[in-house]
Amino acid sequence: MEKQSLHSFDEAQEKRLRKVFTYVKDNPYSSVYRDRLHGVDPGTASTETLDALRPVTIEDLRSHEGTLLHVPEEQARYLVSEFDNDEAESLFLVGERNDERWTSLDASIREHDIKAAVIAVSRNWQLGARFYETCRACEVPCAVFSHRDVPYIARLIEEVGVDLVITTPEVARAVNAILVEKGIERVVKVWILIVELGVRTDIPELPGATIVEHHVFPGISVGTSADGIHLVPSDEYFIQPEPGGLSVTSLEKHAVPFIRLFVAGSVRSSSGSGISFEAHNSE
Amino acid sequence: MHIGLYWFRMFTVPVESPDMLARLREIFSFVMSTEQSDFYRNRFGYLGFSNDFPHSLEEWNKLPVLERNDIVSVPFWDRTFVPRSQVMCFRHTSGTSGRKPLITPRRAFGDYAAAPTLAGVKRQISFLYGWYISEKARRINGAIVMNCYYPESVEDCKYVTALAKRFRPDSLLGYPSLLILLAPYFKEAGILKDIRILELNGERCSETQREALMRLYNNPTVFNQFSSSESAGVYGGPCTKILERSSLDFHLSGEYLMTEFVDPETLLPADPRIETCETLQTSLTTDQPLPLIRYRTGDLLEASKEECGCERGGYTFTSHGRADSDRVKFLDGVIAVGKLEEALAGCKDSVGIDYEAHYYEEACEDGVLRGRIVLHVAPKDGGIDLMSVAHRIAERFMISAILSYKEAVEHRFLLPLTVVPLKRKARSFAPKHKRLFRHSP
Numbered sequence: 001m002e003k004q005s006l007h008s009f010d011e012a013q014e015k016r017l018r019k020v021f022t023y024v025k026d027n028p029y030s031s032v033y034r035d036r037l038h039g040v041d042p043g044t045a046s047t048e049t050l051d052a053l054r055p056v057t058i059e060d061l062r063s064h065e066g067t068l069l070h071v072p073e074e075q076a077r078y079l080v081s082e083f084d085n086d087e088a089e090s091l092f093l094v095g096e097r098n099d100e101r102w103t104s105l106d107a108s109i110r111e112h113d114i115k116a117a118v119i120a121v122s123r124n125w126q127l128g129a130r131f132y133e134t135c136r137a138c139e140v141p142c143a144v145f146s147h148r149d150v151p152y153i154a155r156l157i158e159e160v161g162v163d164l165v166i167t168t169p170e171v172a173r174a175v176n177a178i179l180v181e182k183g184i185e186r187v188v189k190v191w192i193l194i195v196e197l198g199v200r201t202d203i204p205e206l207p208g209a210t211i212v213e214h215h216v217f218p219g220i221s222v223g224t225s226a227d228g229i230h231l232v233p234s235d236e237y238f239i240q241p242e243p244g245g246l247s248v249t250s251l252e253k254h255a256v257p258f259i260r261l262f263v264a265g266s267v268r269s270s271s272g273s274g275i276s277f278e279a280h281n282s283e
Numbered sequence: 284m285h286i287g288l289y290w291f292r293m294f295t296v297p298v299e300s301p302d303m304l305a306r307l308r309e310i311f312s313f314v315m316s317t318e319q320s321d322f323y324r325n326r327f328g329y330l331g332f333s334n335d336f337p338h339s340l341e342e343w344n345k346l347p348v349l350e351r352n353d354i355v356s357v358p359f360w361d362r363t364f365v366p367r368s369q370v371m372c373f374r375h376t377s378g379t380s381g382r383k384p385l386i387t388p389r390r391a392f393g394d395y396a397a398a399p400t401l402a403g404v405k406r407q408i409s410f411l412y413g414w415y416i417s418e419k420a421r422r423i424n425g426a427i428v429m430n431c432y433y434p435e436s437v438e439d440c441k442y443v444t445a446l447a448k449r450f451r452p453d454s455l456l457g458y459p460s461l462l463i464l465l466a467p468y469f470k471e472a473g474i475l476k477d478i479r480i481l482e483l484n485g486e487r488c489s490e491t492q493r494e495a496l497m498r499l500y501n502n503p504t505v506f507n508q509f510s511s512s513e514s515a516g517v518y519g520g521p522c523t524k525i526l527e528r529s530s531l532d533f534h535l536s537g538e539y540l541m542t543e544f545v546d547p548e549t550l551l552p553a554d555p556r557i558e559t560c561e562t563l564q565t566s567l568t569t570d571q572p573l574p575l576i577r578y579r580t581g582d583l584l585e586a587s588k589e590e591c592g593c594e595r596g597g598y599t600f601t602s603h604g605r606a607d608s609d610r611v612k613f614l615d616g617v618i619a620v621g622k623l624e625e626a627l628a629g630c631k632d633s634v635g636i637d638y639e640a641h642y643y644e645e646a647c648e649d650g651v652l653r654g655r656i657v658l659h660v661a662p663k664d665g666g667i668d669l670m671s672v673a674h675r676i677a678e679r680f681m682i683s684a685i686l687s688y689k690e691a692v693e694h695r696f697l698l699p700l701t702v703v704p705l706k707r708k709a710r711s712f713a714p715k716h717k718r719l720f721r722h723s724p
Contacts, residue, residue: 078429080446085437088445116373123432124442136371141371141388146432152375152384159359159386160373 009047013238016251021045025068032061033259050238055247055262062092067097069095076255079126079219083196094217096254098224102134103234104211104224107192109138110210115162118143120153120171121194125218131166140164147171153278154178157187166192169212169228173204178196194218195228198279200266203228216263222248222255230274239275241267246277306567307337311568314364314576322362323576326353344543348550348563349578351513355385363388363684365572376512387513388572404480408447410457411484426454433461444468452481454679459488459496466499475500484508484517487604488531489621491628497529507531509584509602514540514575516563519600522593532587532599540575541565547583547606555586559603559619618656618680626676627658634672635661637705656682659705673702 007019021042024033036053061068062081069076070261076095082088082257108114109125117140119131128144135142141160145153147167153175156162165188179185189208195201197214212228213221223233233239237258238249245264250257312334327346337343354362363370370388405425410433429450434440447469455462455478462481469475479501481496488496488507496505504526509519518540519533523690535542544560546553553560562582566574583603591599603621620640627638639659660672671686677684677700684700 073427074425078427078450082442085432085436085442088438088441091442091445091449093449115367118373123430124446126430128430132372139368139371141367141370141372143375144564149375153385156373156375156386161360176673 007237008054012091013251014046017047017050017238017249018042018045019252020253020257020259021049024259026094028238029072030067030070032056032064032066032068034198036259050249050260053260055242055260057262058259061094061261062090068093070253070257071255072109072266075099077126077129079217080124081217083122083125083215083218085122085124094131094220096219097255098129099133100130100255101129101137103236104133104192104213104221105131105166106138108192108211109135109140112164114138114140114164116141116143116160116162117166118145118153118162119166120145120147120149120158120175122147122218127166127219130219150174151178154182158182158184161187163188164190164192166194168267169193169201170193170202172206176204176206193228194221196279197222197231198263198277200278201228216248216258216261225274229276230269231259231277232274241270241275245279246275304337304340307343307541307565308335310566310569310574311336311576314574317364318557319364319366320362322357322364327576344552344575344664346577348545349576350383351579354573359386359388363572364574364691365390365570370572374512378542385513390570390572398541406450406452407456407482408443408450408452410455410461415616433458434464440465440468444474447474448472451477453477454482456482456484458485459483459492460486463492463495463499466496470499478503480506481502482506482508483531484510487602487621489624490531491624492528502529505529505531507533509533509535509542509582509600511564511580513573513578514566514571514579522595522599524591524593525599530599532601533599534591534595534599538568539566539568539571541567543577544584544586550579555584555600556588556598559585561606589670618682623656623676623680627660627681630672630675631663633663633667637661637662639705652665656700658700660702661705669702669704671698676700676702 002108008068021037021040023038024030025040025042027035033056036056040049044275058081067073069087075098077100078093078095081092081094082090086270097158105117117135118129119127119142123126123146132142132144143156143160143162145156150171153165153167153171157165157175157179165175167175171205172193176185176188179187185207188206191206191208191210193203193210193212194215195212197216203210203212210226214223214225214231215221222237222239223231225231231239236252236254238251240247240249242262245262246267247260247262249260257283263277263279265277268278270276303625311332315327315332315478326349336347361365365388369390372389373386374389375384375386386446404424407413407426407428409428409430429446430444431443431454432439443465451474455465462483469478478500481500483505493505496503506521508517510517518536521530521533522534525532525534532691541564542566544553545551545563546558547561550561562580562584563582564575564578566638568574583606584600585603586598586600590597591708603619623640627634627640638661641657641659643655643657658673658676660667660669673684680700682700684702
């Protein structure tokens with residue numbers, strides 16, 4: 001399949017890419033990209049440089065001996081690689097900086113004048129701390145609930161007046177059903193739904209604004225969509241269709257940066273309005 | 284074990300005896316006069332207390348006890364005592380008591396001391412709700428925290444083990460029964476030996492469980508926390524002397540809360556050095572989003588006969604669980620569940636270490652709900668005479684070891700005990716059912 005750029009890799013992005021290459025090459029904390037970037041001059045790196053690098057697979061990250069963190073451990077929070085509990089064999093740790101803020105949450109709070117927020121995802125995803133810190137920075141009261149507590153989530157929305165919910169499509173559907181029964185479904189102004197990149201997911205019809213975040217690992221959003229299908233890449237990542245899938249490259253100094261991280265699947269379409277991608281083994 | 288922590292001074296530093304009456308007057312005056320909420324005015328206004336109430340602790344004791352339903356029935360913001368802008372997060376109580384969970388407001392992190400972490404803990408896995416608040420406290424102490432669900436299946440246990448294998452914790456924070464459950468998985472994965480500190484919270488730890496934890500984790504430091512979701516979180520913990528003897532006892536902090544001890548049946552003041560008491564909590568600071576006034580916790584405590592003798596001084600306390608779930612109440616009395624477990628443990632010659640106890644209420648022929656205890660046991664070796672085990676245990680408690688309630692009534696034993704084979708699979712719980720305890724290798 002002919003390589004296509006999802007969006008033009010402009011001069012500003014090339015500059016950011018060089019900073020990332022400088023950051024990862026000879027990084028004192030992680031050697032995961034050391035061999036790949038051997039001989040690469042970060043100062044002159046370009047899209048051609050990126051294209052010439054062998055893609056990194058998720059299996060490469062999993063099997064790397066040593067940490068994937070490119071920052072001191074005390075500056076990071078660990079995240080997990082798996083969305084489901086039945087993937088224990090393949091689990092490994094990725095991470096984020098412990099001052100990381102939730103960009104779409106922050107933006108939604110400001111745009112919609114959010115009064116209170118709740119996150120209801122698997123606790124194993126380790127997202128409570130970032131959610132809590134982002135809400136505190138925006139001075140919005142919040143709650144970290146379990147995705148299993150559907151009735152309590154609905155009760156919280158009703159009792160407190162929560163108007164932003166971060167959860168999965170399945171939980172959102174269940175919570176919204178309770179809210180509809182109570183006639184208060186319009187209380188929630190914003191739903192942020194987390195889906196696994198490339199996994200086909202039914203997005204429920206919800207009142208209010210719906211933002212679907214596509215996560216390559218739980219907590220690592222590489223883009224958003226309104227319909228759950230056409231992914232618009234985050235400003236922090238460069239996403240490019242590849243033969244047999246797509247690749248993700250960090251444009252920021254993430255705690256665990258990606259340099260052409262390959263995700264196997266099928267790119268259905270790729271245009272200015274987004275990329276439609278389905279991962280292999282998507283059910 | 285050196286204990287030098289942010290906040291831990293509550294349990295180790297000598298405490299001056301506070302002027303409790305003055306503090307009670309202050310908090311009472313606040314809740315009755317604040318413009319933020321009418322909650323306590325509506326509750327106490329008709330009683331006509333004077334402005335300098337209480338004049339004595341005896342007078343204070345006459346104040347009606349606050350129950351959870353009294354709070355839940357009031358709209359959330361009507362019972363919040365700080366401006367909305369000062370509420371930073373919401374918690375809900377765990378639901379482990381079986382009561383309807385209460386959603387409570389909390390102020391910004393730091394107003395409530397986070398759960399303490401022992402110096403020396405570097406990597407902790409927490410199984411507790413609300414970990415994200417203490418995550419920051421732990422970072423202050425140089426620890427890294429990951430969070431896990433309470434496993435509900437073998438797959439969940441394998442997931443937790445896989446995560447722990449990658450993360451290599453030296454400490455776990457969670458329910459005693461869960462830590463026991465995970466020990467064999469961790470041992471098989473080769474990571475159990477790294478775990479040196481167990482912080483216990485979320486449920487009462489029995490002596491049987493403590494012994495199991497000491498054995499399974501090769502004599503770790505056990506840090507038993509006592510906490511309340513409704514109020515300040517952790518407010519009970521061990522001093523150095525308690526840690527040295529690996530005891531489950533704890534001191535109670537008096538900085539944020541006053542704890543009263545009452546008879547669980549009459550709610551009259553009682554002495555915890557003489558009998559097991561239920562605790563009532565009263566907030567001692569006026570900055571709490573939901574100040575509590577004689578809040579009935581449902582927690583059962585017993586005090587030591589002598590003072591601790593540590594630098595902090597004061598008595599230590601032992602938890603006897605909860606009034607509504609760790610005691611089986613029936614017409615003629617009460618059975619402490621912990622004693623039931625001890626009795627079962629006394630049948631070691633025939634009963635294995637894998638067992639559960641459940642309490643059911645079943646409708647009898649006359650339509651009245653009556654209680655029944657069912658012990659699910661696995662035999663130690665070969666067969667087991669279930670009836671014999673039932674009789675041995677029942678004798679101690681003056682209950683009937685029989686299989687039918689009708690026979691119990693005929694013999695004037697109002698609570699029957701049944702012993703049945705253990706089957707570890709998901710049960711559908713009847714509406715009036717609760718699990719009393721569970722023990723597995």
